[in-house]
Amino acid sequence: MSSRQKLPPHGTPERYRIERKTGTTCDRCKARMAALRKEQRANAAAAEARAQMHIVEPPSDDTVNDTKPATTRKAGQNDRRKVGEMETAVEKDIEEIDAGLQVPFHRSLSVLARQLARDIDEPSTPPNVRSQYSRQLFEVLRSLRTQKEGDDNSAVAVALQAAGFGVPLVP
Structure with a gap:
């Protein structure tokens, strides 16, 4: 007697891959994969936004008492504020x-x-x-x-x- 391979639960990426190979995907697996891909896109967009942020250094002691701000600030090497x-x-x-x-x-x-x-x-x-x-x-x-x-x-x-x-x- 041959034992049948146990399938992963519905809604998991493994089950979706197996169903895609056989050509029979259920709606629950499709919906879960769509939600996972949406989360991945959102996480990638958030990571890209975080990569563009710059940490602002605290002012040194000699500039704390200065009431005039600098006309430009450094956010990156060539990024200056007008x-x-x-x-x-x-x-x-x-x-x-x-x-x-x-x-x-x-x-x-x-x-x-x-x-x-x-x-x-x-x-x-x-x-x-x-x-x-x-x-x-x-x-x-x-x-x-x-x-x-x-x-x-x-x-x-x-x-x-x-x-x-x-x-x-x-x-």
Whole structure:
């Protein structure tokens, strides 16, 4: 008596290969192989995307205190970012601010303004998001231009005057 070879379970690649050789593939095996191939394509696409990513090195100690960003950054050997029109304008606006009138969190607000300008200049940013970024950038730039609390043109002074409390006496 000859023993019959036991087949692998349905839905496995081995069973699919055997069925393909005999010319009789079941729907369950076909569907499972289609799903496996789809996963393989997705994994290959994700691997390709990961291969194109670059690790950004942390800044050295001498560049941490620098408020001006580099005009180009290295993401690869020949891959350099172009500085856009909005980012250039924001850089000029930030440079025009007098050191004596800088608001608290000036550096943080400056970095935020630069990042918003980069996002606005980015061609892949959708128009509706770009308009939101523009409004946020306007508010950040206004915050950078507002004098310290207690000065005549500060946001606090204007709010207090509008509420009828007069000019605050904070030095």
